Amino acid sequence: MEEKSLQQFALDLYSQEGIAPLCLAWQDQHSIDVTVLLMAAWAGTRGYRLSPADIAASSDAVARWRSEIIAPLRAVRRRLKEPFGQVKPEERTQLREKVSAAELDSEFIALRILGDFGTAESTEIAPETAVPENVSAVFAHFSDDAPQSAGDVELIARTALRVGNNPL
Known part of the structure; x- marks a missing residue:
């Protein structure tokens, strides 16, 4: 049985009810x-628990890409x-769709880079424990607030x- 790639997992997870609004709010x-x-x-x-150092390293690996490419594309998409x-509404809509596609492509590039951090030097534990711990650790890395x-x-x-x- 083949495991899902990070990109496929991300697309599948993000498309589930309630996930996109929550991710965007965070x-x-x-x-x-x-x-x-x-x-x-x-x-x-x-089954991999990521340490705070793993999360920091993964964030650092995409930080410049995020700040110089993804964030500006997102800002333009939102402005449109x-x-x-x-500018006519239909022109804005057409351009916004193109910018949105470029933003998604840039996020896929970030996911490709991040794929190597999903297992490196990580502790193997039960997925039911690892997922919530990893999610909480990411939140703690980026925010001083609690979820x-x-x-x-x-x-x-x-x-x-x-x-x-649900492997492929």
């Missing part, structure tokens, strides 16, 4: 890097939601385990 309110979060959940489903001078509720971590963990236990 991204906007707590500066969580969703690609690092998805990598940590993926690693957890494979609003009227802009004499809004334990239910948020539980939702991601439960969904990641379900998605991750």
